[in-house]
Amino acid sequence: MTHLAAGPVIIPNYGQGSSCVTGNHTFCWGWVHDHWGDTLQPALVQHIVLTVIAVGIGFALAFALALLAHRLRRVEHPIGIAAALLYTMPSLALFQVLVPFTGLTRTTVEIPLVAYTLVILFPNIVAGLRSAPDEVLEAARGMGLTRRQLLWRVELPLAVPAIVGGLRIAVVSTIAIATIASFVIEQGLGYPIFYAVKLPTPFKTEIYSAGILAIALALASDALLVGLRRLLVPWARKGLA
Amino acid sequence: MTLADSANLHTFVDAANFIGDHPGFLATKALEQLELSGAAIGIALLVALPLGVALGHFHRGSGLAIGASIVGRGLPSLVLIAAFLTLLGIGFVNNMVALAVLATGPILTNSFDSVDRVDKDAVEAARGMGMTHAQILRRVELPLAVPLLFTGIRVASVTVVATAPIAAIAGGGGLGDIIVNQASYQLSGVIGASLCVMLLSAGVFVALLAVQIGVTPRPLRRTRVLESTTGGELL
Numbered sequence: 010m011t012h013l014a015a016g017p018v019i020i021p022n023y024g025q026g027s028s029c030v031t032g033n034h035t036f037c038w039g040w041v042h043d044h045w046g047d048t049l050q051p052a053l054v055q056h057i058v059l060t061v062i063a064v065g066i067g068f069a070l071a072f073a074l075a076l077l078a079h080r081l082r083r084v085e086h087p088i089g090i091a092a093a094l095l096y097t098m099p100s101l102a103l104f105q106v107l108v109p110f111t112g113l114t115r116t117t118v119e120i121p122l123v124a125y126t127l128v129i130l131f132p133n134i135v136a137g138l139r140s141a142p143d144e145v146l147e148a149a150r151g152m153g154l155t156r157r158q159l160l161w162r163v164e165l166p167l168a169v170p171a172i173v174g175g176l177r178i179a180v181v182s183t184i185a186i187a188t189i190a191s192f193v194i195e196q197g198l199g200y201p202i203f204y205a206v207k208l209p210t211p212f213k214t215e216i217y218s219a220g221i222l223a224i225a226l227a228l229a230s231d232a233l234l235v236g237l238r239r240l241l242v243p244w245a246r247k248g249l250a
Numbered sequence: 251m252t253l254a255d256s257a258n259l260h261t262f263v264d265a266a267n268f269i270g271d272h273p274g275f276l277a278t279k280a281l282e283q284l285e286l287s288g289a290a291i292g293i294a295l296l297v298a299l300p301l302g303v304a305l306g307h308f309h310r311g312s313g314l315a316i317g318a319s320i321v322g323r324g325l326p327s328l329v330l331i332a333a334f335l336t337l338l339g340i341g342f343v344n345n346m347v348a349l350a351v352l353a354t355g356p357i358l359t360n361s362f363d364s365v366d367r368v369d370k371d372a373v374e375a376a377r378g379m380g381m382t383h384a385q386i387l388r389r390v391e392l393p394l395a396v397p398l399l400f401t402g403i404r405v406a407s408v409t410v411v412a413t414a415p416i417a418a419i420a421g422g423g424g425l426g427d428i429i430v431n432q433a434s435y436q437l438s439g440v441i442g443a444s445l446c447v448m449l450l451s452a453g454v455f456v457a458l459l460a461v462q463i464g465v466t467p468r469p470l471r472r473t474r475v476l477e478s479t480t481g482g483e484l485l
Contacts, residue, residue: 097455099412102444105429109261109441178323185326189416192430202332206419213336220329227324 030214037214048201048215053222056197059187060230062119064179067126071175074127075134076160085135092128100125100189108193118190125186126179133175137168166242173238177231184227198223264438265445276425276446283424283450286342286417287410290349294406297350298358306365306395307387315362322355327413335420345414345422352413353406360402364395397466404458412451425450 029037041049078085103121111117141164149163188199198219205215269276298318305311330348338344368391376390392399418426428435428443435443463471 094452094455097408097412097451099415099447099451101415101426101429102447102451105440105444106448109258109437181320181324185324188326188328191328192416199326199328202328203419206332206335211332211336216329216332216336220326220333223326223329224324231320231324 033210033213035213036217040214041218049218049222052198052201052219053226056184056187056223056226059118059122059190059197060180060183063122063183064126067123067179068130068176071127071130071134074131075138078135079138089132092131095124096128100186101192104189104193113193115194115196117193122183122186126183129179129182130175133171134168137171138164140171141167169242170238173234177234180230180234181227184223184230188223261437261441265441268438268442269446276443279425279427280446280450283414286345286422286424287349287414289346290410291353291407293346293350294353294357298354299361302358302361303365306362307383307391309366312362312366315359318355319359322352327352327416331417331420340421345417345420349410349413349417353410356402356406356409361399364398365391368394393467397470400462400465404462407458408451408455411454415447
């Protein structure tokens with residue numbers, strides 16, 4: 010097996026290590042400082058790019074499908090069950106199965122990532138569109154709004170909290186799943202972790218620093234979306250939507 | 251068109267042959283993966299289920315339950331597995347703990363939510379009839395909570411089984427061993443094992459959905475279980 014074996018500490022393959030690095034101590038600030046530019050920062054940027062592409066495309070598709078399901082209620086449950094089954098598919102396996110088609114590329118990673126965001130966003134957007142109370146819809150119809158106006162002026166604004174709620178889950182999960190991309194491409198915050206784990210002795214500082222960055226990215230993105238919701242729907246302060 | 255490229259189809263034919271040639275080996279690996287997953291889910295159940303149900307019954311600690319769900323989604327499995335590898339060393343235990351942490355989120359959140367949300371009037375009525383806390387929990391709250399509660403267990407289990415292949419990089423064994431070792435098993439082995447992993451996850455999903463329908467009180471079946479597959483599980 011190519012696996013790591015517990016044994017004497019072997020110097021990670023990073024330049025001239027300090028005693029902290031060669032001794033594989035719990036956390037070496039010096040290493041983080043020295044390798045921010047060539048390892049951590051690029052990985053962080055790649056991770057953000059992977060996430061933004063996945064959530065962007067996923068949101069566009071989910072929005073279109075949700076509008077369709079909003080019109081044709083019959084398609085909701087079939088789409089929902091297909092989505093739930095899709096969500097059970099392990100990311101690692103999906104990536105590998107796509108490799109013969111799209112190679113060791115970003116596309117291979119983005120297809121499953123988009124699919125997962127779809128699974129999360131679709132039900133949330135549908136639920137959001139349905140959340141308009143009947144009286145409100147009645148009143149809007151009474152005012153002579155067309156179906157299109159009803160959607161854009163009444164149903165969508167009322168759906169914003171649910172949509173942002175879905176986005177929060179989608180973004181946080183995508184950031185988490187994107188770490189697995191490192192099994193097929195050398196990109197994202199998963200890669201330094203993947204690399205450090207496969208060293209003869211797992212290099213702690215690299216694992217912890219990239220891991221903390223991934224978690225921090227998730228928390229920061231979530232906070233950003235909460236801020237966005239406050240901006241868009243200041244009246245819906247309470248509740249987690 | 252790349253999709254129709256015969257080389258791609260060959261890869262899958264080779265993968266199918268790999269599966270056909272090594273059924274025993276793949277079954278052993280699949281069992282290994284189920285063993286690891288089962289142990290992780292077992293631990294998560296022992297810890298999270300009583301805690302969630304108790305908190306839900308007393309309507310306390312919603313912050314903890316919500317926090318658990320956020321942690322469950324936001325903690326990348328790779329980070330968990332790598333971190334526990336550095337703390338506990340290579341092998342079964344580190345992966346079991348990492349996967350158990352992963353499973354705790356949905357189980358804790360849903361067991362809390364499901365009991366917390368039970369119709370207040372029903373609980374009031376039961377109390378008026380002189381039921382004790384234990385009786386209310388057993389006869390009123392838990393039966394009504396089952397669909398949502400079991401959804402949490404199902405989601406956690408599927409997540410763990412689906413994540414277990416990643417544990418192979420930390421000595422977790424299972425089908426992941428084949429997926430991360432293309433040097434030994436070639437692309438056909440990697441794809442073959444990946445297909446097996448997908449089948450295994452789908453199988454666990456379907457099996458647990460069947461169990462869920464079975465344990466859900468009859469009148470709640472149609473609406474609640476269907477709901478749980480289409481968005482209800484997403485908190």
